[in-house]
Structures are given as C-alpha cells and as structure tokens.
Amino acid sequence: MHPYDARAIETQWQRHWKSTQAFRSTNPGEPGFDPKAPKFYVLDMFPYPSGSGLHVGHALGYVGTDVIARRKRMQGFNVLHPMGWDAFGLPAEQYAIQTGKHPRATTAENTANFKRQLELIGLSYDWSREIDTSDPAYYRWTQWLFLKLHERGLAYQAEVPVWWCEELKTVLANEEVINGRSERGNHPCVRRPLKQWMLKITAYAERLLADLDLIDWPESIKIQQREWIGRSEGAEIRFDVEHDGGAITVFTTRPDTLWGATFMVLAPEHALVKTITTADRRAAVEAYQKEATAKSELERGDASKTKTGVFTGAYARNPGFEAGDPRGRVPVWIADYVLLGYGTGAIMCVPGHDERDHAFAQAFGLEVREVVLPPKGAKGLADGVCFTEHGTAVNSGPIDGLATPAAKAKAIEWLVARGIGKARVTYKLRDWLFSRQRYWGEPFPLLHGADGSIVPVPEDALPVLLPEMQDFKPAPDGSAPLARAKDWVTTIDPRTGKPVRRDTDTMPGWAGSCWYWLRFMDPKNDQAAFSKEAERYWGPVDLYVGGAAHAVMHLLYARFWHKVFFDAGIVSTPEPFQKLFNQGMVEAFAYQDATGRLVASDEVEPRGHAFVQKASGAELQQIVTKMAKSLKNVVNPDDIIAEYGADTFRLYEMFMGPLADSKPWNPRDIPGCRRFVERVWRLFVDPEAEAPIKPQFALGAKEPALEGATLALERGVHRLVARTDDAFHHFNLNTAIAAMMGFLNDAMKTPEAFTRSQALRFVQVLAPFAPHMAEELWQRMGAPGEVARSAWPRPDPAFLVDDEIEIPVQVNGRHRATVKVPKDAEPAAVEAAARAGAGAHLDGKEVVKVVVVPKRLVNFVVR
C-alpha cells in the first residue's frame, strides 16, 4: 500500500529538513566546521517581497541555484546558500499610503508569504541566516557602512538638478525615470534643483571598468557596464572669450579636429552663459534656457532629433589659430544637446566631422570646414557626407598630414606646450543621487549643527532608528516626512551636548542590497557588520544568479560599495561576485484576436492545434509575452505544487530549457514531468505490496553479475552521471533531466536487471532535482544518512564507451549507411567496413578521396 503521495512525502521531508537544520552551513570556529572542505557560496539576487508573492518566473533562478547548491554539497563543498529580503523601498510605501497599513506590517506579511512559498518548493536555504534589510539589526550596519563612505569623502551634499515626481513627492534617480515618467507608477516628473546626498561613484570609474577583467561574468553584462561607465580619452582645450576676459574650457575626444572647430556650444545651464550673453540676445537665451530645463537628458541627447539652439551674441578664439586670423573667430551658441554633467558642459563644434555638430551647422547655416581627409574609397565632405572616422589631418597647421591617432597625440602635445590644453579622460558615469524624501528607508546617520556643520552619529549610537509615524505621506512641498517627527529630529550631539537636528532624508531602495552578500556570511553578528574571518572564508560569492535586468544599476552599485570596503580594509577581495549568471525570463502565452486585442488566458480553449475564444468561438493567435496581471497569465507556484507536487514543479522548471534562455511556461507540459516522477516511483516501489521498497533494492539485496542487461544498465548509469556533470557545467540542466528520463526508459524495459547499487546512484543523480522523492527512496532502500549528504557518484570512463560503435558512412557528404565497428578499429579496417556498407552508392563511381575520422565517420568523395 504505497501509492505515490507527493504531498505526504514532501511535507514530511520539509519538516525533517527544518527540524534537523539540514542545510545549515558552519562558519570557521563553529562546532562541526570542517576546515578541509572547500567552500562554495551560491547566491540568488534576493527578492523585494511584493504583495503579489512569487510567480514561477522568480522560482526559475531559485530552483536553479538550489539544484546547484545541492549537488555541490554532495560533492563535499561547504555550501553557503542563504536567502533574505530587500524590504525597504517605494512600492511598500506607496501601498501603505493607499491602504493606510504601515509598511512594517505589510512587509512582515509579504516576507512571511514569500518564505512560505520558498519552503514549499523545497529550497535548501540556510534559514538561520535569513536577513531583512528593514530590520534595525541589519540597517544599523548599512548606516555604519554609509559612514565609512562618508569618512572617505565619498558622500557629499550638492545642489543638483534632480528628477522630481510630483505624484510620488520625491526625487528619483536618473535610472528611475523613463521618458520623463517615474519607473514605478508611470507618473510625470520634472527637473528641479535640490540639495541632495550624492555618492562619488565617479571616483571609482576607472577601477569599476578595469576590474571587469578580473571576473567571470557574461560578456554582455560587462559590455553594458563599460557602456554605462563610458570612458573616453581626449583633451581639454581652453577657448578665450572675446572682449570678456573669460574662457570656455571644452572636452573633446578629437583634439586633432581643433582646426575644424567653427563654432561652440554651451549647455543652457552653463555658468558662463549669463556673463557672455550680449544684451540683444538675452531674451532669446533666457527663453531657451527655460525650455531646456523641462526636457529629459534622453530627449536632449537624441541625435536623430532636429537641433535647437540660440546664439549668445558672444565670440571666442579658436586657439589653433594666431590672434587676428579670421578663421579663429567662432560664435558661441547654447543648445540642449550639450549636457552640463558631461565633460565640461561645453563643446567645440567641428561640423565637418561630428554628426550632431553637422546637423546643427546645417540647421543654422554655420561654416563647415574639412580637416580630416577620408581614406581612399570612403565618402567624405566632398561627397556631402559628414566623415567621423579616422583619416588624415588637413588644413590643420602643425598636424597636417598625420593619421588620426598620431594627429591626436601631436595636437595634445602642441596644446600642452602652449599652455592651452591637456590630455584628459572623461566618463559618462555620474555621481549617484543617494537621498530620497521618503519614509520607508534607512535614515542617514548624520547630525546637522545650528552652524551648518554636519557630523556623523557616533558608531555606538547606531542604529538611528526610523521613527514610528502614522502619517508618513510626502509633504506637498516635497520636504521629507521625517522632518515632521519633531521629537526625533531634534536631538543632542552626544559628543558636545549641543542641540542638533537629524538628517531627514532616507537612503534609496538600492542601499540595503549594496552589501547584503557580506551580511549573509555572518548574519547574527552584533559587534560588526560581519567578522573578518567569515568574510575571508566565504568571500567572494562564487556564483551569483539573477535576471539580466540588474545588469547595470544593482551590479554597479554593489561593486562600488565593495571596492570602497576593500580600500577601507573591511573586505579582502576587490570584487564581490566572481561568477555571474543570468537566468532567462519565464514568459507566458497570451492570446490575440483578429484585431490584435488581447484575450485573457482563462477565456481561451484549445481546438486542435489552434486556440479559440470560449465565448465567441473566434480563432485566436497564440503569442509569447511576459507574465502580467493584465493578461491574466501569471502563474503562481502554489497552484502548481498543490496539483502536481514540488518535485514535479522543480523538474518542470529545469526541464523547460537551458537556465539562461527565455522560454514560455506551458501548463500542458507539466504532466510529462509528473509522469516521470511516478514512473521512478513505480520502478522502485510496488504500490500494491507490503514492503516499502522492491526487495531487489532493499538493504542486503544480492547484487547480480555485471553482464547482459545489467551490464547495459551499468553503462547507462555511468553515461547518466557523465551527461549530468556536463549539464551542470553548461547550466543546461534540462539535458540532465532528459538523460534521467532516457535511463529510466531503459531501466523500465529490464527492471529485473536493475541493481541496488545502480538504483542508489540513480537516486543520487535525481536528488538535486527532486530532493523529496530522492530522500524518500534513499531511506526506503535503507541507505545510510541522507542522500543530500551522500557522495556524488563519479563516472568510470571504462563504462562510457561500448565495445562496438556505430559509424555513419557518407558519400559526397550525404549520409548513406551506418556500419558497426569495434571501438578501437584501425582506420583501414573502418574504411573497409564503410566501403562494404556504402555498397551500391559507390558502384561505377571513382573514389577521389576518403575522409576517415576515427570514432566519428567515413566520407567517400566520388566522381
């Protein structure tokens, strides 16, 4: 009486794992720590616990890392596999404002729900290391680490034009504003100058770029980070303003084109605009400045857009020409395609060799001068085309005749010698806007004195607790909600006894995730963020898995903080995440009618190979898209597990395709995985019998001789292990499951030949994927301990190749026959066998050439 009962088996083993703390990993110095075991730290990007819970797409990465973690444990690694909550942030607060529920309460509910869901999947996290970024025991150290940045001069306050969202009543980072609307909620945003906390990430630009070479990350992510950092080499050149005595400094990546600069453009916000603008141009200039402020940087930078700008009335001297040379007199304009934050906020314009300058000159009838001759064959100004590539310098005084790279170097030399310029490197990367006028975040541990001084809260006075507030709505004027907690704001500087005011901003949602992988190493420490020993042992993260969506922001911020800690001697590695892996998106089917309108998935039924709308019978087109509530195609793991069990759910998640690929969730495919699980069960257990396991697999069962079907299965087991190892190597775990299914099909054909020793190894291979069933079978077989801690089997090469192998025979590259030859047959023997096998295909033909690839194929080239 042993039918397969997924629920019973899974709840029992989940309870067992919990009560025995089966997946707790030990730190150096703790009882049970094995100093000989190598460590493996496998980390998921921890979730923001939203109210809607996990869907099957989140679970993909978590199941993937779990399968990897479980196998690593079996391979003898001390595995750190933790989970926690990125719990501070805007959505919780928005929700709280809408519902009146305190974010602390909703966060607690949501994290409890997430944890329940994760446990239901049977994930082997070390829950003793669970962390919550909104817990004072955690954010105490976030504040402490912020002070380390502050100490090192990397946190400063500045009046900067920032995105202000009227609806959310807060400033947002550049990356949180899309097309002038907030990423969260899609509310309109405007730019406004405000005093804000900034982090000097630009000070680390060079190292963030260079150290990408140290880490094993997807090239695509590295490219995106390099792009974001945007290093460019060039020169800074000073242009004197006529009649004014002032000077405009520009940055250019093409100092060799100086002699082609026929005008200049300043960012509308550039400080010099005010002083150089002539009286007759003032009205036009000011009107234009006002307009530009409202635009996003993207709109302004868009090269495809028509150029706008106004003349300031002022002229500057191009220093490439002698005083008095009319070619050196260049008009100064302002235009919004020049950004204040990039380079110097001013450019020299070379309309002959820069697309945007060219468009601008065309639009306003400014002079175009050729100073770079295109190489033979390439189109240049002579053909009416703006030439931006490398060529030969012309009309350029001291650098005439030089190829662009040499011309650049010579131009810089020439500028330096005359004291009008120097080599310079700039970055697109900007400093990081780090404050928010919101409630649900880490308070800044800083005190403002009456005299304007700012001092850190002493370390022993941390954490600065977020005050309990009932009304934490943003104020209409944009001032921070914390400013209204009067008792909290007013305090005493413990060092001087003087009254001071607390800083009332909070940190952005990214703050908590800038160091959480370090806290997981030593999560209960109340003397330090983490101990040096723990960090030296566990760091860096060996495998970090998450969506490619975080390619830039989180991963760049995290690297930045980590490098600061490295410089401060707090961590021992220059990079936090040695290997990064991006799991693919889980998409879902959605359905469109003939007009392209989307039809909710629950109103659709299949008809043959097509799909129709239930109500109307209209034929629908099945499309693949992301899961969204509005499409009613979000799938919750709870439902799948309730119907099929966690082992089936895990198998399906992994069987869908390679971990890195995007692939659609197809509910019709899940029963296939369930069938596999049931077939495994029936191979081992006779549901009708008394015995918990078939006698041939029980402890003490006689091991038959390795011959006939048993030998074939033995080879099968070794091949299975080898294929599985390979699958882990490539993260295409679907092929491991395909291999298990293939082996199972073989074993089911000759079940009596399947031995206990083979069965044990099969269960071990199954264990990372379907851990509940594997543990249950392991126990029923009377095997020692838990399969989760058993030693992963090794394939023996002697069993991987059959004595006879099949060789395809081609004639002129076309497959014509297959011949069987001994595995070690000589090429001549293989060719002879192939010639016989090809038979009639060679009759009457002249064999020009024979290609024999040992163990692979034979190809006859004939005429």
Add this chain to the structure above:
RNA sequence: GGGGAGAUGGCGAAAUCGGCAGCCGCAUCGGACUUAAAAUCCGAAGGCCGCAAGGCCGUGCGGGUUCGAGUCCCGCUCUCCCCA
C-alpha cells in the same frame, strides 16, 4: 536612438572541437488492457513523392569557406530583452 540575446518539427527543446539534424518531453494518431472511461503499457510520426523499396527537400533569408556547415565568415530579415 544605443546596447545585448536569439531564430531548429504542431509546441518546449537536443546536437557547441565543423562529422548520422530533431535525444527527452508535450500535443497528435494507432494498438493492448478495460463493460466503459481514466490511468498504464506498446507503437507511429520533420515535409513532399511513393503500395513499398527508396528518393528529393529541410535548422529565418541570400552568398561564401570546407570532403562535410544548425555550428565558421560576409550581407540581410524578423523577434525578444535591457538602457533610457
């Protein structure tokens, strides 16, 4: 606009050292078992032609390299994702 990834049966996919295209699964069809159905088991199946044997065509499209290309090179089309 910039950047990234991808395109293989009705569907998810496999074949990454250039060597039998389609392992494994889903859906489909046929058979066995059953009073019947479900479940289970066995079998078929890329397309076209053919009773069959067999042949031809086939990895988004067009070229190229090679004895041999899903895989490498050049050009194109389309899709998805990311950044704003």
